[in-house]
């Protein structure tokens with residue numbers, strides 16, 4: 723379900739994210755690639771931008787699903803920190819049931835940049 727919108731013709735690496743806002747609503751995101759590879763946006767950031775542009779500002783947890791149980795990249799971690807410094811991150815493997823690992827954002831991005 724979270725990977726429904728994936729557009730990954732270049733890497734074929736399909737990633738989905740489900741972001742739980744404090745409001746109780748869940749926002750989805752999938753990775754969206756581009757022929758100019760650097761313009762690709764990860765599933766996690768798509769989920770965040772979806773939610774933030776819908777007016778959400780506070781978040782509880784994000785679940786990320788991929789074939790390799792990938793953890794969020796550095797850029798996504800910094801975007802998460804902007805809105806959810808205490809975010810819980812659940813990483814799932816598509817073929818398994820339930821999360822493989824869970825983290826707090828503090829563990830994945832200590833001493834991060836902030837203004």
Ligand code: THU
Nearest residue numbers: 733735737753764765793794795
């Ligand atoms: N990707 C994500 O969507 N999230 C991550 O946490 C890591 C990588 C995507 C970007 C690209 O479309 C593909 O996975 C391979 O890097």
